[in-house]
Amino acid sequence: MNLLEVYLYGSPILKRPTMKVGELPDHFPRFLERMYAVMYNDDGIGLSANQVGVEQCFFIADFSLHDENMQREIFINPEIVESQGIVTQEEGCLSIPGVHEKVKRAYKIKVRYEGLDRNPVEKEFEGFPARVIQHEVDHLNGILFVERISPLKRSFIESKLRRIAEKGKTQTEPIKI
Ligand code: ZN
Numbered sequence: 001m002n003l004l005e006v007y008l009y010g011s012p013i014l015k016r017p018t019m020k021v022g023e024l025p026d027h028f029p030r031f032l033e034r035m036y037a038v039m040y041n042d043d044g045i046g047l048s049a050n051q052v053g054v055e056q057c058f059f060i061a062d063f064s065l066h067d068e069n070m071q072r073e074i075f076i077n078p079e080i081v082e083s084q085g086i087v088t089q090e091e092g093c094l095s096i097p098g099v100h101e102k103v104k105r106a107y108k109i110k111v112r113y114e115g116l117d118r119n120p121v122e123k124e125f126e127g128f129p130a131r132v133i134q135h136e137v138d139h140l141n142g143i144l145f146v147e148r149i150s151p152l153k154r155s156f157i158e159s160k161l162r163r164i165a166e167k168g169k170t171q172t173e174p175i176k177i
Contacts, residue, residue: 004038004052009096009144009161010168017142018050018057021076021114024177029116031177032074035060044094046132048139051095053175059136063129070129078113078137080106081122091135091145096164099157101149105134 007013025031039047045066048059057077063070085107092100108126111133115121125133135145146154146161 003041004034005171006038006042006094007051007053007171008164008168009093009146010165011095011171012169013050013053013055013171013174014095014139014144014168015142016050016055018048018055018140021056021058024118028177032060032116036062036072039094042094042097046136047094048136050139050142053171053173054177055174056177057140059140061129061132061136063132066128074116075111075133075136076114076116076118078111078133078140080109080134080137081112082110083134084108087127087131089131091131093135093145095139095168096144096146096161099146099160099164101146101153101157103135103145103148105131109133111137 035047035052038052039060046059046061049056058075060072060074062072064072083106086104087107088102088104090100091103107130108124109130110122110124112120112122138145
């Protein structure tokens with residue numbers, strides 16, 4: 001099975017807010033496995049649907065890579081309903097390979113979402129998992145982490161971003177699950 005293609009910085013798909021997930025096809029779990037395959041292949045911890053060209057509001061994450069007591073999880077139609085504290089830490093992104101910058105995020109969040117069984121969940125996360133979730137929810141709203149750094153820092157990575165965008169701007173077609 002071919003790996004799904006990761007849409008890169010510069011793709012218009014990454015700049016468009018995703019659509020709320022409605023009914024999902026029966027083969028959806030298989031599609032998720034394909035997303036996990038791409039994520040692990042690139043050493044990622046989270047991956048949003050639009051990063052593989054699907055304009056729907058969900059993402060996957062595997063927090064066990066960070067904390068063995070946690071597990072992998074899917075967040076369908078996630079919404080951050082509360083946030084507390086601020087912490088600055090370095091982030092990277094599969095859609096912006098080779099770029100790592102410090103980003104300010106809330107330390108603790110409460111998230112409302114649906115799991116794979118589509119039942120509503122409300123859960124609190126803190127520290128690293130909270131950061132991953134905020135990064136992915138940003139993706140689903142068409143926001144990339146490099147938009148959350150200062151214009152000065154951004155100017156230092158501008159040429160790198162332009163190079164990545166050479167390929168990203170050709171990735172204009174969304175895919176269907
Ligand atoms: Zn990302």
